Amino acid sequence: MVAGKTVCLRRLSRGDRALEVRFNRFLGHDKVTAERIIESWGDSTVAAVEGRHVLAIQDTSEIHFNTTPQRRRGLGEIGKGNNHGVLLHPLLAVDADDGSCLGLLSGQVWTRQGRRTTTHDARDLSDKESQRWISTAIAAKPLLTAAGTVTVLGDRESDIFALYASSAEQHFHVIARSMHDRKLADRTGLYEATDAMPVVDRRAIQLPARAARPARQAHLELRFGAIELARPQSKFLRHLPKSLPLAVVDVCEINAGPGAEPLHWRLITSHEIATVDDAWRIVEWYKQRWIIEQFFRVLKTQGLKLEDSQIGTADRLLKLVAIAAKAAVITIQLLQARDGGQQPIRVAFNDNEINALAALNRQLEARSKRLKNPHPPDSLTWAAWIIGRLGGWDGYPSSKPPGPITFKNGLEYFLAVAAGWSLRDMCMP
Template identity: 85%
Template structure:
């Protein structure tokens, strides 16, 4: 699929009908499941991580299918609920020193199965979509035993107290961009504390291009310091420590050009940050998160016509899994709860996936989470 730059079975077979049928039967076999394919993603990644400091970068993206209400079996709501498809959450291994992509480690593919009536705050973490940020990292831990160090890295959605708490137990570090103005152990707030820190350095940092933003040089001002993060006031989190020692690295753009939204990252990390160089290193590592956005972009723009050839949702998911396994090795730099994908839900369906219809923005949270959650929710 990578060599041929397509996932269309007819094009891959180059007119060989027997080969096309064999591949089609392989994807349709009962033993070719999404779980088995996800498990195979990491076959070549384990040896590649040995002796390296690995950035385990995770994010979520939506896969949109053009469909009708009569042919929507097995698909769930995505986006704002006006589209249907599946969600993909991969964990990508990247070398912290040179930024090379080592391969995929683990992941999840799921659909949203309906509206939830229980409040988000009243549900256990295991009953929330946000659990994927923890379970995906934990699932990959056995593959990373020979790595010199592991840092799990995510965007604002991964700002979860339970993830920070699990890092020590699982023997990995965490870097996450802050989403919530959390309470600290001294009853002050995170944003209040970071704003009060003195600016200690400035640097010009190259920011890569994104969907609607060209690459540019940004003039960043640096602050950093140690904090003691308080546990959210939620009865379901009482089993977690009352507070956690972390570091915050605050970088904000100064002198941004007119019409450009200034960059501002508050990065929470379990790494010890005691010097200016330590702080800039955290910023540099967080910049590597854009590799997974490029990974999604490649998957969604490579031969979009080929995706329309998929004649079952099940086979589409299997092809996507195979393609992600290969792509990970070659690339260099609703309101509903999760229903884990079951091929039985979609046998015999003929769906047309539209992979270009959406830009590679992360499929973040369900509709009930689309509005800003209280800090206690996470």
């Protein structure tokens, strides 16, 4: 999928009908489950997180598959009920210091089974889709034992009191963007309290592009302070503490340009905020959330075009989504490596593939004695240099760096070579 930039089984098979049948048999096998595929996501991520401050970034995306009333493919409703598809909730590990994508950790993929008749407020958290914010973070915890620090980070949907309480129990930090004007322990409102805090600094930050929003520089005012968040008055939350000591960082854009919606983030966090630098650090960490948006774009519109898949059943589509998620992360890691990221090579390649890369590197360097791979051989950047060369890039620093198509061509060639390399010691009778 990474090499072909597609999840279409027919295209991946390149006209080989037998191979297409084998792909379909794999997806249809009872012992191949989406849950087990998701469990394997973190196999290569565990070593990459060691000793780092890891931002465990999670979000949910709706994946729309075309259906008709006569052919729903077993898919439930998404959006406002006018489309059918699958929901994907992954958790990405990102280095807090340099923003490098370390890999997938945990997640969920599902399709809805009918509409719920019980109202949202009348259901326990375990009976709501929002429980995924907590269960996904807890599932990732065993994979993060070697990390120096873990901060679970999410957008407005992750503004859940039970998640803040869980972070204290599980010994990880949390940063969530406020969705609700919550009550504090003194019965005042969160927004009233933050608006009353003094402006302590002003700074400009660069905002990456989003859907319907070009990249721009935003001039922000900063407020921050300690808060005591009160437990919501729900009978399902009475087992949780009556209040939680947290902090809030409020950044509000001033003088936004015409037609631009001013940025306003109220970030609730379990990190202690004692200085202005501490508060800006929370803002910088939250900015890293854009990586998961890039992940979804690679998965759908700008890369693998997952939503174009014509697989006929929901069960197989769920497995395909879980596999494609891993392919999307590898693509992001290679693009980051091209730009000088310092991810370890094993986040994307196994030992056999690394040995094949080393042999190819020696061959490429021998062709031009003045042109050497300048990167350490245990880095993904080293591998990206080789794959870029295999795809047609000349390797000179003055040349335009390899793009996605060059990486695609290089990966196609490399995977064929790696398959042959794995057979090099076999003795045929």
